[in-house]
Amino acid sequence: MIDSKTKLVALIGHPVEHSLSPIMQNAAFRDKNLNYVYLAFDVLPEKLKYVIDGAKALGIVGFNVTIPHKIEIIKYLDKLDKSAELIGAVNTIKVDKEAIGYNTDGIGARKALEEKIGKVENKNILIFGAGGAARAVAFELAKNNNIIIANRTLDKAKKLAEEIIEKLGKNSDEVKYVPLNTDLKDVDIVINATSVGMKKDDKPLATAEQLRGKVVMDLVYNPLETPLLKEAKKVNAIAIDGLGMLIHQGAEAFKIWTGVEPNINVMREAIMKYLNYSH
Structure with missing residues (x-):
């Protein structure tokens, strides 16, 4: 009451x-x-x-x-x-x-991942986005994984990667930056930390074929099944929603x-x- x-x-x-x-x-x-x-x-x-x-x-x-x-x-x-x-x-x-x-975004993302797949370490993790949520997730997961920042504005991705390298004492092999439409071949985990997927007509940031064999997490939770997660499910990839x-x-x-x-x-x-x- x-x-x-x-x-x-x-x-x-x-x-x-x-x-x-x-x-x-x-x-x-x-x-x-x-x-x-x-x-x-x-x-x-x-x-x-x-x-x-x-x-x-x-x-x-x-x-x-x-x-x-x-x-x-x-x-x-x-x-x-x-x-x-x-x-x-x-x-x-x-x-x-x-x-x-x-x-609390970074620790929230780590706990959400580990709830589904167990301890997350020594993985190649690609994060779409370089805004507030992406920063939190990237800093948290860069502690014991390799991180790739993919962003529409490459300068923003570069700036975030350089900050992580400097503040966490990483090297440029452990933290990289790439354009948004990048090759996902050597990536283990894909995380969408942009708002893409919130609108009905949003196009997925990666195709089903690119996501095959990967863990795919989308931080968007409304809708629960985003275009990216729909693509992941087409190839039976592990799909983790934003909840x-x-x-x-x-x-x-x-x-x-x-x-x-x-x-x-x-x-x-x-x-x-x-x-x-x-x-």
Whole structure:
């Protein structure tokens, strides 16, 4: 029950209507009997500068941050946790006297992969994209794998690859950058960290034949079966939808706000129930 002691947590992004975060976070709060509520706020880029001061004034205790604000929000925060500092993007904020930025996307992606295929190390991993989500996933997985950044704007891919090499002490054989339409021959795992697949008429970033024998993960979770995952399924490749990462990064954020470990299964069940009702 919402009352005058209820603490508010929210998602900020533009757009946010597609988000399933309110479904799973509110289910997790109820499961742990915590007096919190989670809402979604569509924040236009030009209004982003008001969010943190507004949160402090209203006593909002935390945020998730999604496209397109993950990098831009940093300039309005008081501090960054090590993960956010390394990645240069924020997806979770805790607000008290200070607003502190965190990034749970990378660990969320790793846990989603490992849930399906076991320990992920010494693999060749190609990541489509060089934005906020791609940065988080690339930095996390580059710790013990070879990473290839594929992006439409090659300069952005190059910049991200160079940052990873410098900050993690890697070499140019371990972290590479390539154009978007690249050969996937020696790649073990393919991850889509762009928004391609969210629109009905989006073309897949790789063909079924290119994905044969690979693990394919798409961070887009609405729709659950993206064009890329449809291609992967045509050749019986291991296809991992965006729900795993969404849930695991959300669970890490939940812990940051509340200090409590949420029940992953409760979060997943709430989403699946909602999707069955709404489609």
